[in-house]
Each structure stands twice: as structure tokens, then as C-alpha cells.
Amino acid sequence: MNPITSQTTSVSSPSLPLTCMSNPAACILQPASMTVTDLSVFYGDHQALDKVSMEFSAGLVTALIGPSGCGKTSLLTCLNRLVQMVPTSRVTGQCFMDEFDVMSPTTDIISLRRQVGMIFQKPNPFALSISRNIELPLISQGIKRHRRHEIVEEVLRDVGLWDEVKDRLHRSALTLSGGQQQRLCIARALALKPRVLLMDEPCSALDPIAAGRVEELIRKLRSCYTLVVVTHNMAQAQRIADHVGVFWASDEGRGGQLIETGPCEQIFEQPRHKLTAAYVQGRQG
């Protein structure tokens, strides 16, 4: 398909299969499906998302596409409730992870965020050593040192970073390249054994080769994790997604709306909404 990704397939070390794949029994938590119903997000008086209902199937990759400012990231941050870190934010509607009510005031946010990991647009490793970046969240879970070291190696192998960094685990994570940093962030999220992984344009700050490797990683993670990926790159959505949700900013200033959702092929080959058709063909947006 894409020359870059097919190249990098051979470049990336034929590392061990993903922990979860090689040994499903080791994976206590299975990928979870997530459902949102009538979800609206407000920042102060500004509405960012308008009554979105959609499902993210367990173990599949759902891509969210659409022009900037139509609420894709807002939807993403509802799924792990990071949205509430914006002081003026307000969310209405429902969000479930399997049977679990995400929006309920009694939800243990810390446990939720361990199960719903998030990768940001800009790689954001802490100014700590490479290994400590992965260990820090594990320490807060009370995992013993010996086990932590095992997990560090495990997840670094999963993201194909182990061979590149095994000799400098105690160097600063900030010395890594952008692509390596992003894979470290993915490794850090995987270390918590999440059931869902949210990715907010994970490749947009990376050069094409690094982006290709992250993209390939996303395909490897499929079926072990439920993945929700925001992307502006239509070709990328086509390459990685099982399902696609198309967002569009409403005309009445009521924020972004979900205008169409469906299997990847359908969205790109037989879109039902005229805006979708225009957008995926690059005529609008």
C-alpha cells in the first residue's frame, strides 16, 4: 500500500509478538467496547460537540476524521474524562465502557484512566530517564521493582524500541527523537495494560518515517486493545481503521456533529453523506 509503511515493516525489528498476543492468558483485561450516547461538550459558553452517539467496538480501530475544530479531541477526552481538567468544561450525555458508566460522579477516575490510556499529539515524555518514564505510573500502582523492570523491557519490545534504547535506559527520555518519544509514550501507556487506547493525532508531529512506524504499531496493537484514533490524514485512516466516524462543525455554532459512521470501506468508497463524500475526496474541509 503505502511505500513508507511497507518499507518500515522490514526496518522494524521482527521483535517478539506483543505480550498480549503471545500470551492472552497474561492479559487479565480484555479490550473493552465504548459507547457514547447524546454526548455534548461545552467550554464555558462555547459548544464543542453536539449530541454525538457512536460505538467503539472492542478490539477494533476506530478513526475519527473531520476538519479542525469539530470536536474530535473533545470526544476523545470524554472517554477518559481528561476533559474535566479544563475548568470551564461541561459534559452532558452518557458514556459507557462495557457496562461501566464513565461519566458517573462515583467513577474512580484513576482506575478509569489506567484502563483507558491516551497518547497525545505532541510526544510528552517526562524529563526523567527512559525507564523511569515507564516505571513512574507503575510505582503509583504499587508494582514491585523487579516486576517493573520486566514490564519496561516487555513494553519497549512491544513498541519496537528495546533494541534502540536498551543500552541507555537511564538516559533522559528527552534525548530520544520525536518518533522514539512517541513510541515511548505508547509503551508507557501499554505498561498499565489498558483496555482502550485513545490516540489524538499520534503521527502529526512526526516525520513520515517515524509516522510510518507508529502507524504500523497501531496495526499491531489492534485486537489486543480497542483503539480510537483521531487523524487528519485520510490515507492513514484508510490504512489503519476498521470503523470511521466523520465529524463536521455544525452551521448553527453548536459544535461538531457526527455526520456519518460506518466501516472504513463504506466511508471511503460509498459515503452516504454528501459532506463525507466531499471531504474524503479532498473537495471540502
Place this chain on the structure above:
Amino acid sequence: MAENVPSILDQGLNLDALVDQRGLFWDRLVRVFVYAAAGVVAFVFLAMVWQLVRLGAGQLSWSFLTELPQNAGREGGIFSILISTLMILGVCLAASVPLGLASAVLLAQTQRQTLFAILVRRSLDVLAGVPSIVFGLFGNAFFCVYLKMGFSILSGGLTLACMALPILIRTMEMAIRSVPQEVHHASAALGMGPIRTWVTLILPAASGGLAAGLVLGIGRALAETAALIFTSGYVDRMPESVHDSGRALSVHIYDLAMNVPGGEANACATALVLLIILWLLNSLTHRLIGRWLGRRLIYT
């Protein structure tokens, strides 16, 4: 191809005309001014130190530091005064650092202009500008009289804490705010609780600024005279506990210089000691707080 491109020289242009003479003049003027300003600052400091060294260095000796003052400070040393000063500073820091850090964390976290945040900020701005003598009167009325602490190191230290708080909080708030929001988000997304996030990531990342705030606070406390006369008193004997009255270095300098004929030399020697302590504490604070808090952070 290069031959076809007419160069500036080919056209006989005068290169000097390209240089903006007026801009160059202002550039030079500003440069001279900036250097002169920095020079004046350095000169003032050096002149002061020279004056102190000239008048007071002769009095400095080990015994000056270890002996009690005699004859109203004209003779003897400043041992009891050193101890009082350090005790006052200790009380001040013990009270102001936890309060200041907690308030700074709260203020740095309130992104919205809540009424409470506005009220706290406004109070701090006003407090920062209140003359120390007013703090002295307040400390006397509140700590010495109302809380029945009397003239004591405790009253003095607490009064100094009130004085140091505004500057401590403001600098610490700035330091905390300078840590990018991404760190908060990254940490929250990894399911790390707020306490762990603050202790392991935010405060270490802000450690340089926190140390700077502490240095300013220590400076303010050590330099204070007026507020202490009303609160910790000016008895120059050795304090037995924080409930005793004690004389701070700056009060000693004031007393020797203004009230004790023949005390000038010892006043200058004491001032030298004060400067040296200030310098030591500053570098120590930067090293210890900065290094210790940020010990796990590595950027390169």
C-alpha cells in the same frame, strides 16, 4: 549562469549606503547605557562591601563569632545574636514555607478568576507593599499581646513569616505555573493521582524557581529590622528557647550604629557577617533545594 546575475558591485552601488547610520548610532547608545547600568549596580555593591571591609574586617575573628557581646556590643562578639538570628529565621521559614507553598499550589491551579483567587492575590499585592514597621506593630499587637507570646523569637519569626509570605507565594506560583500544562495532562492520563503528580513531577520541575522564591524570602527575613524591634525585642543575651527575647543581626547593627557611641567598627563587622550568611544561605538553598527536589529529572 552566475555571470548573468548583476551583482550589487557591478551596478556601482555604494555599500556604505546600505548601512543605517542612525540605527547604528542608537544601537551603540543603548549598548553603552546597558553596560553603564550594569556597571553602576556592580559599583554600588562593591563600594558597600569595600566600606564594610575597610571599617569592620579588623574586628572579624573567630572569637568575634563565638563570644557573647559585652559593653553594649562595643566589645566581645556576636554569638548570642547569631543564634537568635538563626532561630528567628528558622521559625520564619518553618511557618512561611508550608503556608507559602500550599497557597502557591492553589493559586497556580486556579485557572479561572474565581472571587477567592482574586481576593487572595489582591491581599498579597497589598501585603507586599506594606512597610515593615506596620508588620511590626501588627506582630506586636497580635502575636506578642493577643496571643500572649510576649517579646520572643517566636513572635518575631512569625511576624517575619507574614512579611515574607507575599513574595514567597508570588515567586513560587510563577515557578509552578512555568511547568507546562502537558505534564499535568500526561500524568493524569496515566492514572497518576494528584499528590504523586505534584511530588514527583511538578514540584521537581519547578525546583529552580521554588529555590529562588525561598532565597528572596530568606533575604527579606534576614534584612528585617523594624518589625523585629517590636516583636522579638533587642535583648542581646543568649536565648534559651523560642519563647525568649532575642536580638537579630540587623537589629544589632542598627543599635550599634545609632545608639552606641564607639560601636561603628563592630556594626560593620556584624554587617559583614550578615552578608556572608546571606551569601552562604543563598547558594546553599539553590544547591540543596534545586538539586534535591530535581534530583530525578534529567534533560540531557
